[in-house]
Amino acid sequence: MDQQKPGYLRPALIAGAVAGLLSGLPFIGIGNCICCLWIVGGAAMAAKLLAAQTPGLLTTGDGAIVGALTGIVAAVVDTIVKIPMQHFNMDLARGIIDKLPDVSTEMPAGLDEILNSSGMLTPGWMLLGLFVSAAIYAIVGVLGGIIGVSLFGKKAIPPASSPPSPAAPPPAAPGPPDAG
Amino acid sequence: MTVARDPRSARRIWLLTLFGTAVWLAAIVLAPWLAGRGASGAARFFYAVFAPVCHQIPDRCFVLNGHPLAVCGRCLGIYVGFAVGLGLYPFVRGFSRISLPPARLFLLLTLPMALDGTAGILGFWRSPIGLRFATGFAWGTILPFYFVTGVADFFRTRRERAAARALESPASKKVE
Numbered sequence: 267m268d269q270q271k272p273g274y275l276r277p278a279l280i281a282g283a284v285a286g287l288l289s290g291l292p293f294i295g296i297g298n299c300i301c302c303l304w305i306v307g308g309a310a311m312a313a314k315l316l317a318a319q320t321p322g323l324l325t326t327g328d329g330a331i332v333g334a335l336t337g338i339v340a341a342v343v344d345t346i347v348k349i350p351m352q353h354f355n356m357d358l359a360r361g362i363i364d365k366l367p368d369v370s371t372e373m374p375a376g377l378d379e380i381l382n383s384s385g386m387l388t389p390g391w392m393l394l395g396l397f398v399s400a401a402i403y404a405i406v407g408v409l410g411g412i413i414g415v416s417l418f419g420k421k422a423i424p425p426a427s428s429p430p431s432p433a434a435p436p437p438a439a440p441g442p443p444d445a446g
Numbered sequence: 447m448t449v450a451r452d453p454r455s456a457r458r459i460w461l462l463t464l465f466g467t468a469v470w471l472a473a474i475v476l477a478p479w480l481a482g483r484g485a486s487g488a489a490r491f492f493y494a495v496f497a498p499v500c501h502q503i504p505d506r507c508f509v510l511n512g513h514p515l516a517v518c519g520r521c522l523g524i525y526v527g528f529a530v531g532l533g534l535y536p537f538v539r540g541f542s543r544i545s546l547p548p549a550r551l552f553l554l555l556t557l558p559m560a561l562d563g564t565a566g567i568l569g570f571w572r573s574p575i576g577l578r579f580a581t582g583f584a585w586g587t588i589l590p591f592y593f594v595t596g597v598a599d600f601f602r603t604r605r606e607r608a609a610a611r612a613l614e615s616p617a618s619k620k621v622e
Contacts, residue, residue: 296501296567297567298499299500299501299518299520299563299567302499325599325600325603326546326592326595326596326599326600327596327597327599327600327601327602327603327604328600328603329596330596330597330599330600331600341498344498391494394494395494395497395498398494398495398498399498402498402499403498406499408593408596408597409589409592409593409596411596412546412592412593412595412596413552413592415596416546416549416552416592417549417552
């Protein structure tokens with residue numbers, strides 16, 4: 267196995283920024299409702315980029331690392347993108363609610379709760395959201411990275427040399443272990 | 447390809463993942479349970495924890511004590527499927543080798559959920575919550591076979607790289 271550490275940061279930054287941007291945008295972000303599509307997809311993309319820039323074979327462990335980093339970057343970008351979006355959405359909701367008494371005498375149930383939930387925009391809640399997102403996206407990213415290595419990683423080349431002697435230690439993991 | 451690995455380390459990772467999954471599932475149920483008992487502040491915290499990963503639309507969630515669970519039916523299916531897959535892991539894969547599921551099986555189990563989800567978002571149909579749960583469940587069952595294997599391989603790779611670095615260090619060269 268190649269004992270050199272592959273460069274995880276660049277693929278994680280690129281794929282994480284894309285995944286975070288897609289997650290944070292309104293409407294497009296709904297994609298995350300399908301099994302965290304953007305995060306899993308972003309981490310898989312990071313694994314593909316890592317495989318392209320690494321001359322040696324990647325292990326599933328490499329996929330796990332680059333996936334986790336991608337998830338953390340995506341969480342940060344997602345939170346930053348959502349800050350102006352949340353204010354925009356809340357202003358829109360307030361505008362609609364303010365106009366409701368003109369067209370209806372009764373306020374629909376639950377609207378008060380929506381207004382009260384604007385407390386979620388406080389820095390404390392946002393920080394909590396960032397930590398939770400980072401933890402969850404990192405775990406989901408680990409999955410995406412491993413899946414990415416299994417799908418896009420270079421396959422191991424069978425050894426051309428003679429078989430190891432019985433006393434020799436077992437061979438180190440070559441590239442992505444595939445179908446079992 | 448199958449590679450030998452440290453079974454004890456893999457078992458430890460499997461146990462930790464099992465514990466984490468149990469906590470995760472408990473938190474999903476805890477949110478409506480707390481809301482039902484009037485602890486709205488604590489319930490709000492648990493709902494907020496799951497907000498980044500699920501839309502939490504109430505009519506797409508299973509209900510407990512008159513309150514929706516913290517995640518939708520599909521997400522619940524994924525997590526329950528993950529727990530079931532994790533339970534099956536020692537019997538299907540064992541702890542003594544690194545081996546990922548075939549890519550074709552992964553795509554096969556992903557397809558129903560991808561089709562159902564995409565068609566739902568595009569407005570072609572509105573699937574019942576049971577179907578959402580089932581498609582999520584199918585996908586979730588295969589995930590631990592990637593997760594546990596990959597994380598175990600990560601620790602093994604790290605150990606090997608540390609050992610290789612130690613061998614290459616000037617101190618070890620001096621000994622030679």
